[in-house]
Amino acid sequence: MSDLFAGEGTCVRLDDGVAYLPAHALPDDDALLEALQGILSAAPLRHMVTPGGLAMSVAMTNCGEAGWVSDRQGYRYAREDPVTGRAWPAMPALFRALAATAAAAAGFAEYSPDVCLVNQYVPGTRLSLHQDRDERDFAHPIVSVSLGLPATFLLGGLQRRDPARRLPLGHGDVLVWGGPARLRFHGVLALKDGLHPQLGARRINLTFRRAL
Numbered sequence: 001m002s003d004l005f006a007g008e009g010t011c012v013r014l015d016d017g018v019a020y021l022p023a024h025a026l027p028d029d030d031a032l033l034e035a036l037q038g039i040l041s042a043a044p045l046r047h048m049v050t051p052g053g054l055a056m057s058v059a060m061t062n063c064g065e066a067g068w069v070s071d072r073q074g075y076r077y078a079r080e081d082p083v084t085g086r087a088w089p090a091m092p093a094l095f096r097a098l099a100a101t102a103a104a105a106a107g108f109a110e111y112s113p114d115v116c117l118v119n120q121y122v123p124g125t126r127l128s129l130h131q132d133r134d135e136r137d138f139a140h141p142i143v144s145v146s147l148g149l150p151a152t153f154l155l156g157g158l159q160r161r162d163p164a165r166r167l168p169l170g171h172g173d174v175l176v177w178g179g180p181a182r183l184r185f186h187g188v189l190a191l192k193d194g195l196h197p198q199l200g201a202r203r204i205n206l207t208f209r210r211a212l
């Protein structure tokens with residue numbers, strides 16, 4: 001693991017295929033949050049239902065050519081937002097550029113995401129251990145941007161039973177996840193109480209994917 005210093009500009013290789021870029025999104029945070037407002041007004045956050053019929057505690061929406069959706073029929077990518085009946089809002093150029101620079105720093109050249117899944121956590125919200133496997137081609141990495149309150153990310157292995165390491169993710173931190181790590185199980189522990197100066201009592205995570 002390279003860990004010369006922590007902060008903007010660092011790229012820490014945590015494991016084969018997993019890179020942690022602390023504060024990579026920090027210089028753009030105000031512009032990201034402003035673009036996010038536009039997305040949330042066009043495609044409101046909602047609690048999707050799992051195939052088993054339970055409402056997810058994370059509130060979600062998407063931008064891009066398609067969006068990740070879950071309902072009684074299963075998990076999939078859909079070109080239309082089932083809530084509004086319209087196309088998802090376009091992915092802002094700034095989002096695309098941020099994902100591409102982070103991927104390049106982690107060794108994935110020419111990353112061109114077509115979906116950004118937006119996750120909102122409030123205190124107590126958690127995301128249980130899962131794999132991201134609804135995308136067509138696992139050759140493309142996932143780029144994950146954390147904003148707002150800090151969270152503890154669980155980084156498991158390729159089998160659900162494998163031990164998970166705990167990774168703190170704070171405002172502006174970026175995680176890039178691909179190659180041999182692409183199908184690793186992962187999750188987020190229950191969000192702790194707190195108030196973030198820009199986002200208040202919540203955490204927003206943007207995960208970029210090449211899904212179609």
Ligand code: MD6
Nearest residue numbers: 119132142144177188205207
């Ligand atoms: C989150 N992230 O951090 C949820 N998936 O709120 C994910 O599920 C995730 O951060 C794949 C790769 C990176 C991630």
Ligand code: FE
Nearest residue numbers: 130131132186
């Ligand atoms: Fe995931």
